[in-house]
Amino acid sequence: MRTLFIYPEFPKTFWSYEKILELVNRKVLLPPLGIVTVAALLPQEWEMKLVDRNVREVSEAEWAWAELVVISGMIVQKADMATQIGKAKQRGLPVAVGGPFASSTPDAPELQLADFKVLDEGEITLPMFIEAIQKGECSGRFSSNGVKPDVTGTPIPRFDLLELDAYDSMSVQFSRGCPFQCEFCDIIVLYGRKPRTKNPEQLIAELQYLYDLGWRRSIFLVDDNFIGNKRNAKLLLPALKEWQIKRNYPFSFATEASVDLAADDELMEMMAECRFDSVFLGIETPDEASLSIAGKHQNTRSSLEDSVDRITSFGIRVMAGFIIGFDGEKTGAGDRIVTFVSNTGIPAAMMGMLQALPNTGLWHRLEKEGRLIQEQADAKGVNQTNLLNFVPSRPIRDIANEYVDAFCRLYEPNAYIDRVTHYYTKMGQPRWQKYVKAAALGKATLPTWTDVRALLIVIWRQGVLRDTRWRFWRSLLKIARLNPNNFEQFVVTLAHNEHFQEYRGIVTREIQVQLASLPPEPPPATVEQSRELQPA
Numbered sequence: 238m239r240t241l242f243i244y245p246e247f248p249k250t251f252w253s254y255e256k257i258l259e260l261v262n263r264k265v266l267l268p269p270l271g272i273v274t275v276a277a278l279l280p281q282e283w284e285m286k287l288v289d290r291n292v293r294e295v296s297e298a299e300w301a302w303a304e305l306v307v308i309s310g311m312i313v314q315k316a317d318m319a320t321q322i323g324k325a326k327q328r329g330l331p332v333a334v335g336g337p338f339a340s341s342t343p344d345a346p347e348l349q350l351a352d353f354k355v356l357d358e359g360e361i362t363l364p365m366f367i368e369a370i371q372k373g374e375c376s377g378r379f380s381s382n383g384v385k386p387d388v389t390g391t392p393i394p395r396f397d398l399l400e401l402d403a404y405d406s407m408s409v410q411f412s413r414g415c416p417f418q419c420e421f422c423d424i425i426v427l428y429g430r431k432p433r434t435k436n437p438e439q440l441i442a443e444l445q446y447l448y449d450l451g452w453r454r455s456i457f458l459v460d461d462n463f464i465g466n467k468r469n470a471k472l473l474l475p476a477l478k479e480w481q482i483k484r485n486y487p488f489s490f491a492t493e494a495s496v497d498l499a500a501d502d503e504l505m506e507m508m509a510e511c512r513f514d515s516v517f518l519g520i521e522t523p524d525e526a527s528l529s530i531a532g533k534h535q536n537t538r539s540s541l542e543d544s545v546d547r548i549t550s551f552g553i554r555v556m557a558g559f560i561i562g563f564d565g566e567k568t569g570a571g572d573r574i575v576t577f578v579s580n581t582g583i584p585a586a587m588m589g590m591l592q593a594l595p596n597t598g599l600w601h602r603l604e605k606e607g608r609l610i611q612e613q614a615d616a617k618g619v620n621q622t623n624l625l626n627f628v629p630s631r632p633i634r635d636i637a638n639e640y641v642d643a644f645c646r647l648y649e650p651n652a653y654i655d656r657v658t659h660y661y662t663k664m665g666q667p668r669w670q671k672y673v674k675a676a677a678l679g680k681a682t683l684p685t686w687t688d689v690r691a692l693l694i695v696i697w698r699q700g701v702l703r704d705t706r707w708r709f710w711r712s713l714l715k716i717a718r719l720n721p722n723n724f725e726q727f728v729v730t731l732a733h734n735e736h737f738q739e740y741r742g743i744v745t746r747e748i749q750v751q752l753a754s755l756p757p758e759p760p761p762a763t764v765e766q767s768r769e770l771q772p773a
């Protein structure tokens with residue numbers, strides 16, 4: 238079976254980082270790990286090709302070659318998903334869809350033309366699909382009916398199908414699921430609250446395969462919460478450290494974790510020694526009342542500022558997500574986020590307006606309260622420039638304006654340099670460097686021509702052209718003096734603002750357009766009304 242995998246295009250988002258990728262000659266930040274995992278679960282005698290639409294178009298030769306088209310994507314990719322399904326159907330090809338969007342909304346209009354809907358996790362539903370294909374069936378819908386597979390049998394993803402040079406970072410997965418119960422989160426709906434992990438040998442084999450394919454850059458562990466099962470994470474990390482030491486740390490790692498990471502020194506030390514350079518935390522808001530309403534109680538147990546500082550002290554850079562628009566939120570939520578981010582110094586603070594994702598606790602509650610704005614959710618999908626898709630408890634225009642204002646202030650070029658400089662004065666030493674052989678460390682720091690060119694462009698823009706020039710040079714000198722071991726990371730983090738500059742403009746424009754076309758505002762839901770209807 239000649240199978241053509243298509244990964245749909247993403248709209249520009251906070252994480253698309255185009256300007257940075259341009260600087261380092263890459264096309265996309267991360268590859269489609271789900272699709273290469275699906276490829277590994279299908280019969281290996283099938284011929285396979287993969288086109289990531291974020292990298293390039295599907296060629297006519299590839300359409301002509303295919304006997305089956307497999308498309309998988311997330312809710313933000315649904316527009317292009319529909320386009321690619323349409324193109325395949327115009328050519329008379331059978332189409333199978335899967336992934337988070339299809340699994341959460343299999344009856345979405347964008348998926349109407351697909352012949353096969355392979356929902357939920359592929360370890361369970363792909364064998365059903367394969368059986369249907371082998372029987373010559375022309376359509377089908379396969380669901381795991383709530384059963385979550387053991388991932389210790391999941392094969393090594395077919396990384397060989399990827400155009401590796403196009404990606405800035407590679408993805409692997411150790412665990413699925415998260416033990417917490419945040420009301421707005423779709424992870425626990427899709428993958429459950431009992432984290433399931435691979436075994437250490439399995440993950441090491443994946444890394445070895447990437448190493449053998451020639452991969453030498455960073456790796457993103459795309460786990461929903463890497464420390465959801467701390468015991469198993471602590472079983473993995475010693476094996477990972479040993480593998481890294483033997484090869485002189487060819488990879489750096491990033492992942493997502495819950496804030497309780499900050500309470501576990503042993504775990505942070507182990508991660509730092511494996512070369513985890515950064516971790517993404519869902520902080521959401523410094524407003525305790527909003528965190529409680531959202532069911533994010535784990536973020537109320539200790540000071541969030543102290544937690545960020547603690548993780549930073551281990552040499553792990555914190556990235557964080559923030560949300561505005563929670564029920565009962567008081568005016569000034571945007572300001573409070575700006576203050577929090579400025580105090581902690583978090584360089585990459587992702588912000589978005591609260592979205593009710595299908596089938597989450599939040600979605601069901603708002604549906605019951607008659608507050609979902611269905612057309613908006615259906616039409617636009619979910620990303621950082623979408624207005625809330627429900628009637629909030631305070632005027633939507635206030636929330637949107639606070640959001641735009643906060644975002645623009647956070648990424649104002651001078652404010653960004655000050656914040657990042659402040660952050661790197663607190664950043665702990667990179668623990669892993671003590672295990673690297675001196676010769677290899679020297680070699681690793683030799684820059685490529687692409688790196689040099691990128692550095693020169695950043696210096697030209699931030700250190701010469703813009704009014705940031707004095708701050709830029711002062712900050713470079715300060716970190717070179719105070720924290721030389723983190724100097725390279727510091728410069729890379731400064732370069733990230735090339736993307737945020739552009740994204741500031743996108744956020745402002747897109748939100749203003751949506752606000753201008755907004756119908757007269759329905760009366761806001763009262764706090765009492767939303768609290769009365771809170772789940773127990």
Ligand code: SF4
Binds near residue numbers: 415417418424461462
């Ligand atoms: S901690 Fe993160 S992954 Fe876990 S339930 Fe909350 S939002 Fe979801």
